[in-house]
Amino acid sequence: MPDRGHATPRRLPSGDRFAEGAQYIAGRPARGTSGATRTVVDPATGAAVLTYELAGTADVDAAVAAARAAFPGWAGATPGERSDVLHRFAAVLAEQAGDLARAESLQCGKPLKLTREFDVPGTIDNTAYFAGAARRLQGQAAAEYEGGHTSYVRREPIGVVGSVAPWNYPLQMAAWKILPAVAAGNTIVLKPAETTPLTSLMFAWAATSAGLPDGVVNIVTGTGPVAGEHLVSHPDVAMTSFTGSTAVGRRVAELATATVKRVHLELGGKAPFVVFDDADLDAAVNGAVAGALINSGQDCTAATRAYVQRPLYEAFVERTAALMDTVRVGDPFAPGTDLGPLVSHAHRDRVAGFVDRARGYARVVTGGAAPGGALAAGAYYRPTLIAGAPQDSEAVQAEIFGPVLVVLPFDGDDEGIRLANDTPYGLAASAWTRDVFRANRATREIAAGCVWVNDHIPIISEMPHGGYRASGFGKDMSAYSFEEYTQLKHVMFDNTAVVRKDWHRTVFGDR
Ligand code: NAD
Secondary structure (H helix, E strand, C coil): CCCCCCCCCCCCCCCCCHHHCCEEECCEEECCCCCCEEEEECCCCCCEEEEEECCCHHHHHHHHHHHHHHHHHHHHCCHHHHHHHHHHHHHHHHHCHHHHHHHHHHHHCCCHHHHHHHHHHHHHHHHHHHHHHHHHCCCCCCECCCCCEEEEEEEEECCEEEEECCCCCHHHHHHHHHHHHHHCCCEEEEECCCCCCHHHHHHHHHHHHCCCCCCCEEECCCCHHHHHHHHHCCCCCCEEEEECCHHHHHHHHHHHHHCCCEEEEECCCCEEEEECCCCCHHHHHHHHHHHHHHHHHCCCCCEEEEEEEHHHHHHHHHHHHHHHCCCCECCCCCCCCCECCCCCHHHHHHHHHHHHHHCCCCEEEECCCCCCHHHCCCCCCCCEEEECCCCCCHHHHCCCCCCEEEEEEECCHHHHHHHHCCCCCCCEEEEECCCHHHHHHHHHHCCCCEEEECCCCCCCCCCCECCCHHHEECCECCHHHHHHHEEEEEEEEECCCCCCCHHHHHHHCCC
16 A cells, blocks of 8 residues: 555654664764754744754764775675665665655655655665666776787776765755765765755665665765865765755865865756747746746756747746646645745745845746745745846846746847856756757757756656756766766786887887
8 A cells, every 4th residue: 555644744754763863874873973963843844853963073084984994895796796785775765665755755845745756766766777777887898909918997986985965855865976876886975964864864774774784875964064074075085976056066176176086066056948939838837837846946957047938928927927826835744735845944034035135126926925824834935936037137147946936038049048058057957949940959059967858857867967067067867977986997918928028119228
């Protein structure tokens, strides 16, 4: 029977280990030793869910030591052995799907239908994908490129990976960071966002129960400036992979560069949504509302700037506002809810600040307020459409990260594409048209790591996800992620057994 989650939904999963601490080091839960605590809050009610001890630098050191100790054994496992564990891991996650969905909804405020139908199945699929991909790590074919020698390429893991993840998709971000790293034979220490650690911990516990050796996956739950900075500058960490804001990504890159680490950065976005005048208007309106509101707009690829060619502009604004008004904002655990609260009251207030400032230079067509009544205690914000904001205004240029869409008109195709490219970001974009030549041009000329045509948001395990420009570099998901988490070694054998080789003339002269 599918788990419908009606019974005591606002509780941590039964049989949980959270009471033993929010760190997970060498296959065991542990308490943080920083001396400071943090409380996970249910953003739908403001109620405390769990108070835990934050990690300090000593906890990061212990986690890195555990990962370092586990590395030789895990790197030495065969691809088939690693694949077997990951297949079992996917099965354990599937057994725990109901608990994972409830915990993710509890700490983030996501509607249960989103965690059940997107976050959790996506994570299980990603795990199954990397179970298969673990057996397909490849170097180039061996050959005699230089006559008397045979060369081949070994693709090797890098060592201990130190990862830092954001709060918007805690479970999926843990999966995206951990899976390619361990499938390729690395070990890892992940620091989840300190506000939303629950499902990253559950993910690591599930890995252990699936048979992943102790120390291969470790979780340190601490603040960015303390645990995060110590992790990304740790001398025994060989690589840093970071997902989060562009501002923090810059700091992480500085710290990693100073200690000569490989760096992979998945940063912010401000995705354009370009509607050409031959587009199916209904499809574009539906796509814009879903693409802007998914996860309450707290999605790095969310549709945030709709550029609509002049003949469709007025109708697009009117219909998008009307459809937004039908979205049911409410309790994430109630079956009829489309949109839950934002992740915290502080973040809701930040989003409201963007909209309030926009009133000075643009028109708030719908939304622009927190709902009252029964929802007043939660971090809710109504779906919001802003029209008439200038291209260089804050609402168009900055990452708001809430249920807010700005819409602007454009005239010729050149202008639409130019405006789409006119922010520092380049993570994702979409083009809406029935003209194959326009679509093809948009996919070529929009500078983003993903361009959808007549859709916006879907991601799949087989395809790479990552940014251009200020949205970062490197890829999550897909076999391309192995480029980040492996290093190539050229191995060259002499086949001749000749003592004085021809090339020695360059050193010994030509005697
Ligand atoms: P954030 O940058 O504030 O924090 C991300 C993580 O970095 C957290 O774990 C935080 O504790 C840690 N951190 C903060 N300061 C640090 C420091 N000085 N050193 C090391 N770690 C530090 O981001 P957020 O608010 O948690 O998440 C939202 C951001 O993440 C948005 O910008 C969004 O676009 C981005 N994001 C990007 C992707 C992607 O794939 N490109 C995916 C999800 C989210």
